[in-house]
Amino acid sequence: MATAKVGRVKLGSQGLEVSAQGLGCMGMSAFYGPPKPESDMIALIHHAIDSGITLLDTSDVYGPHTNEILLGKALKDGVRERVELATKFGIDYTDGKRDIRGDPAYVRAACEGSLKRLGVDCIDLYYQHRIDTKVPIEVTIGELKKLVEEGKVKYIGLSEASASTIRRAHAVHPISAVQLEWSLWSRDVEAEIIPTCRFQPENMEHNQRLYDRVNEIAAKKGCTPSQLALAWVHNQGDDVCPIPGTTKIENFNQNVGALSIKLTPEEMSELESIAKADSVKGDRYGGVLVTHDESETPPLSSWKP
Structure with a gap:
């Protein structure tokens, strides 16, 4: 497949x-086996940028902290000016225990820590990684708004937030991006949010049948199933930016290739009929992490600083 224009x-x-496509950097440092060789990952990041991918996505919890440090090294020598840098806060692993935090003091401390590790003066897109259901979202966004006014953050985003939480946050300061898992295999966000580990052993056989049908369509299109699934996301609209993660240049090149795959309305409908929201079995995170379904916060009137 010819190199796609980004x-x-x-x-x-x-x-x-x-x-139009971002680079998810999480797997370079965490969660998918041991951290990958630093020099290889920096080379991958530079290859992505040279290919036209400028949105780099990380978080302070990846490592924790080591992924941001990696990006900081990759962005030296003028590379920083060529990218849009996105990172996240909100999942605290102090003392080895996981806590979701959105209180103002934590928001500010997390931002200062990320700025230092990344070696930058300003974060282009700063997400609340998970919503703190103990703190009114207006309070969290209020502190983020101050960081924007101070020039430490350019744009504010939310991750795994419900529709009502997004609306409440947006009333305090415009929300520029909402990050969610949205794919052929995870379509529950379509019911409400878009308009305003699916393969555990017990689900494998069922989901494999769906995958086989997707594989048949991919063969007809002359692409891989993963490229087809990524193309489906790209075809959702001009305001949707997938951020697939990878640790290998060959996989990155395949991901970028998805940009050149055009799907007809009939092909989109066929894919959606195969992987309907209620036809894929298994939770995304197996109950380990909260999602947008569990992101409602108390009313602002209840907040006592």
Whole structure:
């Protein structure tokens, strides 16, 4: 497949513009086996940028902290000016225990820590990684708004937030991006949010049948199933930017290749009929992490600083 041209998309109403596909950097440092060789990952990041991918996605919890440090090294020598840098806060592993935090003091401390590890003066897109259901979202966004006013953050985003939480947050300060898992295998977000580990052993046989049908369509299109699934996300609209993660240049090149796959309305419908929201079995995170379904926060009137 010929090298795909990477276009640009606008996110939100505040001027944020990013590459049509991003690079998820989590697996370079955490969760998928041991951390990968630093020099190889920096080479991958630079290859992505040279290919036209400018949105780099990380979080302070990846490692923790080591993924941000890796990106900081990759962004030296003028590379920083070529990218849109996104990172996240909100999952605290102090003393080895996981806690979700969105209180103002934590928000500010987390931002300062990320700025230092990344070696930058400003974060382009700063997400609340998970919603603290103990703190009114207006309080958390209020502190993020101050960071924007201070020039430490350009744009604010939310991750795994419900529709009502997004609306409440947006009333305090415009939300430029919402990060969720949205794919052929995870379509529950379509019911409400878009308009306003699926393969555990007990689910494998059922989901494998769905995958086989997707594989048949991919063969007809002359692409891989993963490229087809990624193309499906790209075809959802001009304000959608997938951020697939990888640790290998050959896989990255395949991901970018998905940009050149055009799907007809009939093909989109066929894919969606195969992987309907209620036909895929298994939870995304197996109950380990909260999702947008569990992100409601108390009313602002209840907050006592």
